[in-house]
Amino acid sequence: MSPSSSAARRSPRSGTFAAVDLGASSGRVVTGHAERGTLRLREVHRFPNRPVRTGGTLHWDVLALYQGVLDGLRAAGRVDSVGLDSWAVDYGLLDADGALLGNPVHYRDARTEGMADRVARSVPPAELYAHTGLQYLPFNTLYQLVAARGSAQLAAARQVLLIPDLLSYWLTGVRGTELTNASTTQLLDPRTRSFSTAVAEAAGVDLSLFAPLREPGDPAGELLPGVREETGLEGPVPVTAVGSHDTASAVAAVPATGDRFAYIATGTWSLAGLELASPVLSEESRTANFTNELGVDGTVRYLRNIMGLWLLQECLRTWEAEGRPQELSALLRAAASCAPLRSVLDAADPRFLPPGGMPERIADACRASGQPVPEGPAQTARCVLDSLALAHRLAVEDAQRLADREVETVHVVGGGVHNELLCQLTADACGLPVVAGPAEAAAVGNLVVQARAHGVIPGDLGLVRALLCDSLPLRTYQPGDGHGSPEEWARAAREIREHR
Structure with a gap:
């Protein structure tokens, strides 16, 4: 144009x-x-x-x-x-x-x-x-x-x-x-x-x-x-x-080098998957609940929708309504000190979709699965974040298997970039380095598509991503930072799979 x-x-x-x-x-x-x-x-x-x-x-x-x-x-x-x-x-x-x-x-x-x-x-x-x-x-x-x-x-x-x-x-x-x-x-x-x-x-x-x-x-x-x-x-x-679709813009803003990456667009939802050239329409893909949405430049966003930080957002709203408001940074520091993987949930469970009463619904889910019920906001927040990291792992594993594509790095973009504990837990759960940023990924992808359409930046998506790597602050999290061993994460992932 x-x-x-x-x-x-x-x-x-x-x-x-x-x-x-x-x-x-x-x-x-x-x-x-x-x-x-x-x-x-x-x-x-x-x-x-x-x-x-x-x-x-x-x-x-x-x-x-x-x-x-x-x-x-x-x-x-x-x-x-x-x-x-x-x-x-x-x-x-x-x-x-x-x-x-x-x-x-x-x-x-x-x-x-x-x-x-x-x-x-x-x-x-x-x-x-x-x-x-x-x-x-x-x-x-x-x-x-x-x-x-x-x-x-x-x-x-x-x-x-x-x-x-x-x-x-x-x-x-x-x-x-x-x-x-x-x-x-x-x-x-x-x-x-x-x-x-x-x-x-x-x-x-x-x-x-x-x-x-x-x-x-x-x-x-x-x-x-x-x-x-x-x-x-x-x-x-x-x-x-x-x-x-904000996820299409967010994925366009993934500052990746090469194509051996997975992405997790985090916010109210977590959208975790791969960027492909063509859709995966197998029956196995359907039963694994993966979606094929279209992206920029003829790409396919092959991903799974995960409940995302909605779980924590709803807990914060409930606690505030009960007169127990939680300051998020202090809550996350307390959650980081809690025992890892004490209680975990399937973050794709539709029971968590409606608003209201989220802490009690989380407690009920833990009780029903025979796990310890979180005691207080810090343990509840840790349960949520461990569960999201596990859901990220399962989505990345399944996407690689179903699309026959191996990845070396996980890119986390969107609002969850600010949640350092979630980024680190995702690296630990996936056993892969996590590159976090940009936080305003949807806006960045929106902007670069406009700039490219008006002839201001190069047209190739790889060149656009190279520009973003040079222009944006990014942080890398390495797996194995003490938030659970690889064996503990693998065991928790197996348990989630078995109960689906």
Whole structure:
């Protein structure tokens, strides 16, 4: 794609870009200035993402998110392009006038209960996986749309826009469906990189509701005059499609050298796996619950979704509500002093998906499996982190076996980079060095896709990653730091496998 008119006014070797990165608990706007093979980052605005329950349904407050985006763009100042990424699967419905039909429903809402069984009656799970390569998750977009069938909103809908595409539409007036996020709907074939009419017809989903597909790096319109007035930005300001699923952007920002690496994108979720050239659609892959999502430059993100730091976040919320707030750094120091692997859980267990009462649910799970019940916040936190490290190990082991790909290094990116104990435990559990960073990986990947599309940095993903290695602070954790022996980790991993 040729540089935008605003970018052309500057040297093609430099440019400033704005990444809008929306996570499940907060959003941020980060600017990146690329020049002479370096990338300098600046977070200009951060805002909360607080779901709201009304009428018994859990919703995203999408208008508050949009206002946060506008505030962030105002704080960013002059930029050559804007890109948006967010969590996956959720969407907004537009009517014939292009107006939003109600707040988007949160993926943790209970409306999708039983929907997988309903879909399986028309598309058996093995057939569904053979067409889409997506792991079973109860909230995939397919199940959400089936749950909405018969509702007044869906009947009135003329368009479905995934969350980052909805916000991009409000900024530009242009509608599209970005490919990496579309690949999480369980309606897209990762081999053809297009929607599966066979799955949609069998499940009763109208694919004409989706806007045309677009790839990372494609133009996605320009900021509308009203948006420029609201943000103080001088036009024209192009919006560039990026890996709009935040994990796609995060994996693009993995500062790897070579291809013998695994990645773990950490945050509310842990997404652990490999970057491949083609999907793995075997029955063994399906039963191991691995997903094939599309990435930047035609890659496949072959990974497993793990409950992630959600477990600890929910514990912190519960303790605060009970009048026992915990300061995180002090809690992690105390957890580091606890006995390793005293009690561990299967961090992929769906019982931990809903919000509320997490410490007691963890205690119940330990009790039911005959393990010691954690005594107090420090032991609970250690149980969570040991369990996440084990889940990371199992995902990395399984991915290597199923994809026939050996790895030498594990890259941890995302918010979990700040959790030094989790990084060290992951190195110990995997028996491999862990390279941690960048923390704002989704924003970094968002920025480099924009900079590349506008001709400011080299186009090859390997060269982009080399630039990131030189530009970003990274830390390496070596296995064997005293948090359990290799034999103890192997035994704990076997026990988790046996109880799945």
